Amino acid sequence: MTVPLEAPRFSPLPAPNKDCRRLAVGPLGVYPKTMAPVRIYTTDYCGYCSAAKKFLQSKGVPYEEIDVSGDDAAREALQARTQRNTVPQIFIGETHVGGYDDLRALDRKGGLQPLLQS
């Protein structure tokens, strides 16, 4: 299921606090202009998070990772926004894709590339 998010683009949550590690695959500036930015919220020791990142990497899709481990406020905000209590939670542009299973299901039905190019 995909749930469109309101603007602003690419900021579904308040900035994570300083204890929250912010990682990215490749400089954010290298996102092709035709590709929607991908943001994935994760925690440590999360197999589904690793699987989601591996899947995106296998597709050559750059993403920004926000690790919300130990950041209760960011985790609560994520839950409030997505109505999900698991990680990963994946956003493509303004669209909330869901978790790893949702990402794979979206790809299986041919919806991932169009969303990336939207």
Ligand SMILES: N[C@@H](CCC(=O)N[C@@H](CS)C(=O)NCC(=O)O)C(=O)O
């Ligand atoms: N079906 C979900 C499963 C995600 C899931 O179970 N994630 C675990 C961590 S790997 C989780 O968030 N557990 C609850 C918690 O850590 O509070 C998906 O594909 O993303």
